[in-house]
Amino acid sequence: MSPGAAGVRGSFARALALTSLSTFVAMLAYSGPLGNAATVTAALAAPPGATLWILSSMSTGLAVSLLTAGALADQSGRRRVFTLGAWIFVGGSVVCATATTATQFVVGRVVEGVGAAGLIATGLGLVAAVTGDAGARSTAASWWGASMGLGIALGPLLTGLFDLAELWHAPYWLLAAVGAGIAVAARWCFAETAVIPGRRLDLLGAALLTGGLGLGLVALVEVRLGGLTPALICGGGAVATLAAFAVSQLRGRSPMVDFGLFRRGDFVAATVAATATGAGVIALLSFACTFLVTSMGMSTFEASALLVLWSGTSAVSAVLSRKLATWLGGTVQLAIGLAATGVGLLLLTGLGIGSTGARLVPGLLVAGVATGVLNAGLGRQATATVPPDRAAAGVGMNNTTRYVGASVGVTVVGVLASAPDGDLAAQLSGWNHVAVLTGTLSLAGAAAVLALYRSAPGQDHG
Secondary structure: OOHHHHHHHHHHHHHHHHHHHHHHHHHHHHHHHHHOHHHHHHHOOOOOOHHHHHHHHHHHHHHHHHHHHHHHHHHHOHHHHHHHHHHHHHHHHHHHHOOOOHHHHHHHHHHHHHHHHHHHHHHHHHHHOOOOOHHHHHHHHHHHHHHHHHHHHHHHHHHHHHHHOOOOOHHHHHHHHHHHHHHHHHHHHOOOOOOOOOOOOOHHHHHHHHHHHHHHHHHHHHHHHOOHHHHHHHHHHHHHHHHHHHHHHHHOOOOOOOHHHHHOHHHHHHHHHHHHHHHHHHHHHHHHHHHHHHOOOOOHHHHHHHHHHHHHHHHHHHHHOOOHHHHHOHHHHHHHHHHHHHHHHHOOOOOOOOOOHHHHHHHHHHHHHHHHHHHHHHHHHHHHOOOHHHHHHHHHHHHHHHHHHHHHHHHHHHHHOOOOOOOHHHHHHHHHHHHHHHHHHHHHHHHHHHHHHHHOHHHHHO
16 A cells, blocks of 8 residues: 555544544434433423423524534635534533523533534535545445434433433533544544635525524424414514525525535435435434333333434444445435335334333334434435535535424424323324324335436436
8 A cells, every 4th residue: 555545544534533423422412311301401490391492402503503514614614614613512511511590501502503513514524525435435424324323322321321320410521521522633633625715604694594494493392382473473584584595595696505406316315315314213213202201101211222222223224334325326325215214113103002112123123224324325415416615515404404304393293292191092192193104204205315316317426
């Protein structure tokens, strides 16, 4: 091996390791409250409805920041935005660790989400900048998907274990310490990327997008809390603001979103797949922990351990599926992943009085394998379907649609599955209905992705 090749391989390994670690830590923080939300709510003497904000706040920060972070990274340097995101994540974690009120904790979670957006939007783009090899890109996407699944799997278990020792603050101090290490290591692991010449950050577009998505997500939370009037006001504001964002992108000189990308079938397919992933499997299994505790009589720790069958399996599957894109093509991989995910979700139906957690095991395993294939494919296609100088914006767009889809899906699932306390039959029926709904949605997403592939098959390996 030549010294130059060895240097490239070493740079790729370092970049991939830090990208995988940062994604793992971000997802660890994202899923952590599932393991101890009740404890945090009680410790902070939170008012009614605060638990929903505790669970939703980081995803809100992520959704409103991902595309802006990606566009800023492409225009001013990805390593710079990655490092800034890491320090913002540290700050948010410290705010959570020192929280004495629910408001302070929710603010800290939103800040964590903003920082995590900087990490997620830039990581794969920084790895792609090291090498243009398609095989390396698939490997990076697979490890990225595995890190995402592993973080989601271990987050509730970590907070649940600390909860047993009455140390609910401790995970956030740990996240802050690791986040600081990631920020310091960025200079050694990543080379700064070239910026797009002659382009400036679209400040108006960033403000409109952040405001529109933020209002939309607040409206969704208010719907779940039963606040119809605030939901209508925020929803109307979101529609108006996002419409203004679309106009600004069509008329601006340096828009955040290149609408020409939507003429590419593979880019649209990746966007559809990300949305269906959020609205389908993520939405249902975000609700699953609450269902298992309130309706199946499990402890929070037991429910989190059962759901590891899904998230842990997805981490292993993501690594093992790294060569699928080479054999099948990236868009076909997304279609297969969505279809198999839909089958897994449909296997989660059929619960009745007397059913135990064991009844869910086959569906969780099938959905886990499929989600790993899907996550790896989404990570690859997020960078493969956009020009190299827009890689961070591509990742930001893909993950924004995933988290917005998840927010909408969680709201729909929560509303449709709601049932009176103590009415176990109604609770089980609600679960069965939303499992069918999300499974069907995943299958419909797979059909749409496959149709897009057939309309423009030559783009898939572009």
